[in-house]
Amino acid sequence: MTTSRSTYHHGELRGAVLAAALDVIAAEGPGALSLRDLARRAGVSHAAPAHHFKDRTGLLTAIAAEGYELLAAALAGTPGLRERGVRYVRFAVDHPAHFQVMFQPELLRADDPDLLASKERASAELRTGVADLSNAPDTRTAGIAAWSLAHGFATLLLTRNVQGAVGDRDPEEYFRSLTGLLFSEQLATGERE
Incomplete structure (x- = not known):
């Protein structure tokens, strides 16, 4: 996405760099990220993204923090453990770039206050x-068992390792069937007897 410098006003650069970074991560993985390349895509000077993120690690940390916020919002108010797992899977499918970054602590600033708060x-x-x-x-x-299954x-x-098994089935329905195989109905739904 190349955009002219005149398009961006104060406050829009951060969002534009984040959006461009998510596109790169979704297509090529987090290893392909370069602040210089993202600045070129946003049509700004190569130093401009550093004002918002400092460096690549800061950018990835911001992406992870945003991802945890999106995940918390996706899970909020969901009844039952099974449906929380379904929402978790849906989050991963809807936000694959966030999902890739969130669970790679070696890419992030572990002590970042925004990351810690959103992760909590x-x-x-x-x-x-x-x-x-x-x-x-x-x-x-x-x-941990439930999280392991959903994650x-x-x-x-996302890595297309179960594409043959899932086929044309809705991934959310497929996940529901997995929970039924491995957990009792009470554990899967979170309901008391």
């Missing part, structure tokens, strides 16, 4: 899905 909001939403399980003796372990399926889906 998303974690709280994930924990809410397992908090009311009455048949799980260890809700933390149950939560693993989303990752396999």
